[in-house]
Amino acid sequence: MELSEDQLRELTTLTAVVLGQGDLVGTLEEITRIATRLVPGTDGTSITTFQNGRPSAVAFSDAWAQELDELQFDEREGPCLDASRTGNLFRIRDLSQDTRWPAYTERAVKLGASSSVSIPLHADGANFGAMNLYSRNPDTFTGEAVALGEIIAAQAGNASQVASAYFRHRDLAEQLGEAMRSRAVIDQAIGVLMAQRKVTADAAFGLLREVSQHRNVKLRLIAQEVVDTGVLPAPAPSWSPSSPGSRP
Known part of the structure; x- marks a missing residue:
């Protein structure tokens, strides 16, 4: 996998964010923003974790990615939940054609999502959630894009381990x-x-x-x-809002 200078720069930034963090929430938020910039075709990224068996979107690059995660919580089905529970990666080339999670995919398509990748997150030898890459276009995520996503997901797991070690109490x-x-x-x-x-x-x-x-x-x-x-x-x-x- 050959990376551009911009991608290499983003990966360097990602490593610095993980190693230099003292705030797990802020770190996971920054990881979602880096993933959206780094993985080609990604329009939004989220991280869902489980606490006492209940899922929550703890970090996301934008409200659209958060809503796509929370649709799965509402329907109690979806690739994010299955990736978290099974430890398997799920790549959906076209949400409008996928039949595995019919209630979720129908609503996700209405929100403008067309393809996605859900990558399990690991820390301390256990699954604790999933990172989700969303695109507004079908068949967006190539093998190389998925590989980049897995690198970033691994860093999210590392961030959780760093935080666990940093806050030893x-x-x-x-x-x-x-x-x-x-x-x-x-x-x-x-x-x-x-x-x-x-x-x-x-x-x-x-x-x-x-x-x-x-x-x-x-x-x-x-x-x-x-x-x-x-x-x-x-x-x-001097601040001028752009939103x-x-x-x-």
Whole structure:
């Protein structure tokens, strides 16, 4: 597999993110964004984990990828869930033609998804979830694209192991539980901004992320402030929001 200079740069960034992290949630979020940029044809990436037998999308590159994961939770079927449970990789070339998960695929197609790859995540010798690559085009993911996805999924597993070792007084299950609680706060903040500004979930998530990056404050802390106050924190005057519907 021959990689471009940009892909090699992204892989270097990925390794640095995993080794330098002290926040599992933030690391998994960054991994989903890198996967979306790195794997050709990917329009959205998510990571789902299991806590006490229940799935949760703890990290995602955008609200669209999150919704595609959560459709599977609603229907109790889908490639993400099966990858997590079995440890097998699932590549769907055309969601509109796949018959293995009929309730899920019908709804996913309506959301604009056409193909996907679900890759199991491993840490400490056990499956703990799956990373999902989604595309709006059919038959997107070649063998090389899947191989790149597996490299990134392995790094997500490494991140979980690093976090487990770093926080020696807390086990991996507790780390993932914290990730799920953080995700709940982010989802609440997205709901607040959608209601206030009449924007989509993607636009609301974009607002949170832009303020987080501009202020160099973790996304979940910005989200918590929105939930607590009902107001998106004001950035520096030089900031210019790029998301639709982001004006006060």
